[in-house]
Amino acid sequence: MDPQSVKSAEGGPQRGFDAGKKVSGRKRFAAVDVEGNLVDVTVTGADVSDNAGSIALLDSIAAQFPSVRAIWCDQGFEKAFTDHAHRLGLQVVVISRRPGSTGFTVLPRRWVVERFFARIARARRLARDYERTITSAVAMMQIAYSRMMLRRLTRTL
Template sequence: MDSQSVRSSEAGRGRSYDAGKRVNGCKRMTAVDTEGNLLAVQITGGVISETAGGTDLLGELSEQFPDLRQVWCDQGFRRSFTDRAAELGITATVISRRPGSVGFHVLPRRWVVERFFAWISRARRLARDFERLMGTAITVVEVAYVRMTLRRLTRTAQPSAHI
């Protein structure tokens, strides 16, 4: 589970300033499975914290996937998030860097959601948030993911040219 801050056009309805990333736009809160497949997405204003947005997304996830038992998230998700997860019967593991580490380090499980963000950012329409309605913005993310998945399926389903 993670969020991505995205610049918005002036028409964007949920547009607000994310001081942490210095972006005037919105946040895409996403949850993916262990292979990077999209489970749920929410769009919030940039000012909404990861904890608040993640708590809402966690409620949605627990309704859609009642067997969900484990969630990995980054340091942006605070104690109230992990407390809410415990109430729902979900173990929330906050993955953080080792104290004193400098520079880039691949953190376990974190790269999966970051890879998902890289996958969907290839869709030109998701480079910036142009949508007026939050529901439309969510649908655009879902359609981009479906398109990417279908492209992968057609590549693996094609018969080989060498017969």
């Protein structure tokens, strides 16, 4: 589970400013499985905190997929997120850097969701957020993911 801030076009009611990334637009929260397949996605204004958006995504995942038992996330998620996950009966595994490490290090399982965002960003429509409504922004992400999976399927046949 991870968020991604993207610049948005001028339209749309739910836009915000992500001060951490200095991006005016929207924030996409995606949850993927261990193979990088999309489980669920939520889109909010960029001014929504990572914890608040992830809690909304977590509620959606828990309602749709009761068999999910563990969530992997990075260090940016705070106690409110982990407490909410424990109330839902989910185990939270926080992926953090090793103490004393300097420079770039590949974190285990962190690259899975980042790879998903990179593959989705290949769709030109998702390089920026051009949608006016949140539901159409979510639909565009699901369509782009479906196209990506169909391409993979046709290559194997």
